[in-house]
Amino acid sequence: MSQTNEPTVSFSLTCKSAAAALDFYARAFGAVELYRLSPAPGVVPHAEFMIGTTHINISDEFPPGHAFAIPEGGLAPCVFTIQVEDCDQAFARALAAGGSPLSPSRDQFWGKRTAMLRDPFGYRWSFSQHLEDVPPDELMKRAQAFMSEGDK
Numbered sequence: 624m625s626q627t628n629e630p631t632v633s634f635s636l637t638c639k640s641a642a643a644a645l646d647f648y649a650r651a652f653g654a655v656e657l658y659r660l661s662p663a664p665g666v667v668p669h670a671e672f673m674i675g676t677t678h679i680n681i682s683d684e685f686p687p688g689h690a691f692a693i694p695e696g697g698l699a700p701c702v703f704t705i706q707v708e709d710c711d712q713a714f715a716r717a718l719a720a721g722g723s724p725l726s727p728s729r730d731q732f733w734g735k736r737t738a739m740l741r742d743p744f745g746y747r748w749s750f751s752q753h754l755e756d757v758p759p760d761e762l763m764k765r766a767q768a769f770m771s772e773g774d775k
Contacts, residue, residue, distance in 0.1 A: 693745030
């Protein structure tokens with residue numbers, strides 16, 4: 624990738640098996656692999672892929688390089704959100720590919736329909752479908768109503 628096209632911020636995922644993750648992301652999210660450095664079958668010290676317009680790096684775990692995968696059964700503290708046209712369809716596709724549901728599809732007070740899953744590598748992914756533009760004053764009313772429901 625040329626330096627002039629690099630984003631201001633980029634990120635890299637670390638997995639026990641980046642090859643398996645690349646396969647999952649292609650099936651679950653329609654990811655397109657751009658490049659894979661693979662000196663031996665199943666070994667991936669670096670690869671790059673795209674989900675929509677987002678460029679993502681990925682590698683196998685490599686402790687000498689301070690690259691550690693999420694421990695077995697663990698869950699990433701961050702969430703990656705994918706903007707989609709159809710939340711329910713995207714969620715179903717990712718579940719069929721092997722994702723585990725965390726939050727079912729539902730309409731949110733801020734004007735989106737969302738769902739969340741855990742991928743087989745411990746990363747959390749959310750789908751977000753735009754439903755409506757919510758003006759700031761209406762958003763505040765809805766947020767207060769939502770929070771007061773949680774007190775019950």
